[in-house]
Amino acid sequence: MADVDALDGQKPQRRNRSLAIALAVGIVVVLGGGLVASRLSPPEQDLSIPPGADPAPDLQPPAAAAGSPAAAVGPPFVTAVSENGRYFVDQYGQPVAVRGDSPWSLMTDLAPGEVETYLANRADHGVNSLIVSLIGAVANGGPADDGSTFDGIAPFVDGDLVTWNEAYFDRAHDYLQMAADRGMTVFLYPIDGWTVDHAVVPESIGQCAEYGQKVGERFADLANLVWMTGGDYFPITNEPADGSDVDHCFDAMLRGIRAAGSTAPFSIQLGYEKSVSTDNPYWARRVDWNFAYSYYPTYRAVLDAYGWSPAVPAVFGEGNFERENNQADSPPTTNETLRRQVLWALTSGAAGEFYGSDDWEFQDGWAGRLDTDAVRQISDLRDLFAGLRWWDLVPDEDSALVTAGRGEQVRDDTPMDVLDSDYVTAARTPDGTLAVVYVPTARTITLDLGRLDPAVSATWIDPASGTAHPVAVASSLRPPGTNDDGDEDWLLLLSTSQVPG
Structure with a gap:
């Protein structure tokens, strides 16, 4: 969602590129309460709890559920982590893949009828998950830094975090229920990195916990919530493992939600240009899954997230958005x-x-831009994987399956546009009955067929059109040519089952 500062008359985007300048300055000032304010981080993410303020209450919350889904009613939602830690399960105990969209400012920018328009469209495209900020700020796409909606409904009375304007939270509940009715899990940020020190100004860590408990209680009847915090978040502290005041507030908020009885999974979104939740030592022991965030070649962040031990689900939570590119001097984001x-x-x-x-901030004319070729292509690819045993796939990190022709893997955080990497990624099931190989540019790849069941068939999938092109299984394979968009990327499916669709 990040973008450069406003250019050519466009309004400023939520993720301000002035941070890149701030990152180069590096003047650090130590504040009270162990917090370090710095021009290395966005000033709106600073929070200094007054000395002597009440600490968080001694809450004894239930742990997040793992392999213990909620009551089995309604459409499937993300409700728990699988027993092996690799994926989410729904309330029926079945694997559920995240098929997400990111309408960050839905709560504050849209009227009820507009929310219904958006949700109906996304349901038609198979979307089952949404990223949404509960409280608005100008930087997260909302109309005002006090959290007010487009029609002037503020979340808090006189800015008091725990004195609520019930009309705001009644509407929020309605919107979350509308998403539930469409079968969508909402990855909800009760506090994010843009509302801190704007709409969210706690007087104590204990007040953060009280707010979290109120959130948990207000939405306790909804089965379609996953809890989030952070968001372009750069913790400001000299001791990352100990956490900053903002970290402590976020954590107290979560403990308040847990005290209200919620066992829904939780994670934090850290900062760009690349991060995974477990990068931060304070949060690594607190998150239930890894939010992978990267404007660089995607596989690097996802593989880093997947490699965390003990295993937690890795989700690609954010990268380049359609019609945005957050890499300076890089080509536009394409299909x-x-x-x-x-x-x-x-x-x-x-x-x-x-x-x-x-x-993501519902700019003028948004409803006319919901149906694009990119949305259709992504929907088709998600449908393809939905027909596979995707939850059993294991990344081919040791090149046991694809032994040659992989290209050069990005192994560090060197800045690079997505289109500048040519690396072939692959995954297969341990029994060898299924493998998928993504080939981003034209080349011949070499396969070790001994890693596969002898009964597998081979099919090239055009990712732009979804068209299947069966080919004979061989140890050396090359994509058929350019795809329907005139690009060179193809997906190879090796399976003992019929091609989905």
């Missing part, structure tokens, strides 16, 4: 960029992924 993000993620161990567009 191929978006396809690569999805397919690199799903062949690198991801339990799902989120798409996003420049309309």
